[in-house]
Amino acid sequence: MTKGGNSLDQSTFDKLSRLYIIALSTIALSVILSQILIRNHLNDQQSDSTVINVAGRQRMLSQKLTKDIVALSTEENLEARIVLKNNIKQTLNLWELSHNALQKGDDSLGLPGKNSTIVINKFKVLNPTFDTISKASNAIIKKIENVPPLPLSSFIGDIKTVRSHEGDFLLMMDQIVNQYDLEADEKVSWLRKLEILLTALTLLILLGEFLFIFWPTAKTVRSTLAELLTAEKHAKKMAIDADELSIAKEKSIKELRALSQAMDETLLFARTNQNGELVHMGKRFSRLFKYSKFSGSLNFSQVLSIHEKEQLIIDDIVSKYKKTGWQGEVKGTTKDDVDVWLEMSIIPFNPTDDKSELLIIASDITVRKAAQIEIERLTEKSFEEKMSQQKIISSKIIENQEKEQNRIAKDVHDGIGQMLTGLKYNLESIDAKDVEKATVKIEYLKELTTNIIKGVRTATFNLTPPELSDHGIVPAITKLTQELSKLTNKDIVFFNKTDFNERLESLVEINIYRITQEAINNAIKYADSTHILVSLSHSEKMLSIVIDDNGKGFDPTKVKNIKNGDGGMGMTFMRERIKYIDGRLFLNSEIDKGTRVTLNIPLV
Numbered sequence: 001m002t003k004g005g006n007s008l009d010q011s012t013f014d015k016l017s018r019l020y021i022i023a024l025s026t027i028a029l030s031v032i033l034s035q036i037l038i039r040n041h042l043n044d045q046q047s048d049s050t051v052i053n054v055a056g057r058q059r060m061l062s063q064k065l066t067k068d069i070v071a072l073s074t075e076e077n078l079e080a081r082i083v084l085k086n087n088i089k090q091t092l093n094l095w096e097l098s099h100n101a102l103q104k105g106d107d108s109l110g111l112p113g114k115n116s117t118i119v120i121n122k123f124k125v126l127n128p129t130f131d132t133i134s135k136a137s138n139a140i141i142k143k144i145e146n147v148p149p150l151p152l153s154s155f156i157g158d159i160k161t162v163r164s165h166e167g168d169f170l171l172m173m174d175q176i177v178n179q180y181d182l183e184a185d186e187k188v189s190w191l192r193k194l195e196i197l198l199t200a201l202t203l204l205i206l207l208g209e210f211l212f213i214f215w216p217t218a219k220t221v222r223s224t225l226a227e228l229l230t231a232e233k234h235a236k237k238m239a240i241d242a243d244e245l246s247i248a249k250e251k252s253i254k255e256l257r258a259l260s261q262a263m264d265e266t267l268l269f270a271r272t273n274q275n276g277e278l279v280h281m282g283k284r285f286s287r288l289f290k291y292s293k294f295s296g297s298l299n300f301s302q303v304l305s306i307h308e309k310e311q312l313i314i315d316d317i318v319s320k321y322k323k324t325g326w327q328g329e330v331k332g333t334t335k336d337d338v339d340v341w342l343e344m345s346i347i348p349f350n351p352t353d354d355k356s357e358l359l360i361i362a363s364d365i366t367v368r369k370a371a372q373i374e375i376e377r378l379t380e381k382s383f384e385e386k387m388s389q390q391k392i393i394s395s396k397i398i399e400n401q402e403k404e405q406n407r408i409a410k411d412v413h414d415g416i417g418q419m420l421t422g423l424k425y426n427l428e429s430i431d432a433k434d435v436e437k438a439t440v441k442i443e444y445l446k447e448l449t450t451n452i453i454k455g456v457r458t459a460t461f462n463l464t465p466p467e468l469s470d471h472g473i474v475p476a477i478t479k480l481t482q483e484l485s486k487l488t489n490k491d492i493v494f495f496n497k498t499d500f501n502e503r504l505e506s507l508v509e510i511n512i513y514r515i516t517q518e519a520i521n522n523a524i525k526y527a528d529s530t531h532i533l534v535s536l537s538h539s540e541k542m543l544s545i546v547i548d549d550n551g552k553g554f555d556p557t558k559v560k561n562i563k564n565g566d567g568g569m570g571m572t573f574m575r576e577r578i579k580y581i582d583g584r585l586f587l588n589s590e591i592d593k594g595t596r597v598t599l600n601i602p603l604v
Contacts, residue, residue: 022213023209030201048184051111057098058099062133065088071084072140092137096134101113130169132161133165139158140158269362270360272357274356278299288364301318304342307333313330318346342365347361465513472504474496477494477534477545491530494534507580518574527594534547542603545599547598548595554589554591582602583599583600
């Protein structure tokens with residue numbers, strides 16, 4: 001009703017307001033309640049499909065695990081057996097992880113670990129079978145990873161254990177999967193009933209609101225139409241005011257357009273949404289990357305580069321700094337495959353209260369970056385030239401050392417050796433009157449002379465073994481171990497595991513021989529060892545020599561710091577020689593546990 005024909009009665013207006021608030025609040029409350037109930041149930045069901053999928057996958061994993069383990073029983077090749085072992089290990093890890101996650105939960109797999117009493121009891125029945133298979137599989141892996149690997153016969157029993165329990169595991173796992181599926185169906189059925197109940201409740205609320213709120217309100221609204229007629233004059237005045245405001249707004253828009261056009265012409269300027277999709281791109285940006293038009297779904301990184309790797313880098317920067325902003329250098333590539341370097345700033349801003357965008361301002365630094373890269377290239381080239389020069393110098397030093405050793409060996413062998421041999425024969429022909437003293441003296445001189453000749457021959461052998469130049473590294477190391485074993489009375493054995501018999505470059509063979517000789521001599525002089533094993537093996541691209549001894553061992557970290565004294569320079573020369581032939585040297589030793597020296601030399 002109206003009062004005086006000019007306005008609604010205030011009490012009626014207040015009543016209508018309260019009724020509308022009650023109606024809207026009731027609808028909102030019913031919707032919120034419905035959403036809470038449904039979402040709570042959906043949250044419980046969200047992980048059901050993941051649980052069923054992981055549980056079903058357990059059957060596949062157990063079959064794959066059994067298949068690979070059974071394959072071991074027929075595989076004689078060690079390398080193939082190791083490959084199978086790695087596959088078994090990977091499958092076993094995933095199988096064990098999934099089994100435990102199904103029972104206890106795992107966020108990374110999306111498993112809640114909330115099982116029903118029935119499922120928990122079924123897992124209790126399954127776990128002994130699972131533990132048996134897991135224990136047997138881990139035992140097989142450990143036996144293969146044993147050094148040296150154990151024979152196939154050692155884990156035949158474990159293979160049989162896995163095979164005999166696989167069927168039980170699959171049967172019980174099927175029951176668990178079926179139980180998971182049954183429980184998921186029951187949850188869906190309950191949700192349907194809940195939706196029907198909530199729908200009926202909502203309809204009932206709407207009916208009550210129509211009868212007690214909206215229908216009485218409609219009657220009241222009719223009485224307000226007269227008031228609308230009297231308000232017409234006031235509305236016209238407001239329209240005139242709105243036109244004036246529109247003119248002012250148009251003027252402001254023109255000023256903003258002029259400012260935007262100036263930015264487009266002077267800066268590499270663009271705007272994107274929070275996901276990196278272009279909202280606006282300046283003319284200079286468009287000309288530089290040859291994009292005259294773009295759709296709303298075009299990503300900013302797709303404009304800056306045609307290469308996926310560069311796009312991923314740009315997307316990562318936008319995603320990471322969209323809230324805090326960022327400034328730095330970015331590499332792009334135009335459609336013509338031309339590299340472009342940008343110094344770019346990303347500035348987050350809000351054009352409206354409910355909208356967030358990214359303002360991107362950049363400058364082209366391609367010329368400056370090219371100069372910087374060229375400087376770095378020249379610096380790297382200078383370093384490589386220095387390293388090459390150092391390598392040549394090292395080569396000359398080693399080559400001159402070998403020539404000098406060859407010369408000394410020839411002098412010792414042809415000069416001193418022959419003279420001492422002649423001395424021995426002359427002393428044997430002495431005819432003294434004092435037979436007893438002469439005999440004692442002569443015997444002593446014979447022994448002394450023999451030792452001198454033996455020492456000269458040993459020194460000659462150490463300097464330049466003829467086997468190295470005539471037959472190669474394998475015969476030379478064989479001769480070295482045999483001679484040193486005779487001279488030192490130590491058990492020195494050489495084992496050519498892969499029957500290597502190839503010839504290498506002269507300087508490569510010399511350096512390999514010298515390093516091996518130094519390692520054996522160190523074991524003889526300093527390690528107090530009784531057994532020394534030199535083993536050689538090779539592959540298509542690598543030659544490996546290992547020198548093991550059973551000596552007293554030492555702390556390798558201390559030897560690295562020695563510059564003078566016994567053993568220090570020997571290790572330095574060994575490392576210099578292996579470095580010269582592009583190889584690698586590894587030294588492993590423990591106190592009272594012996595020493596191992598490993599040489600790896602590339603063959604290509």
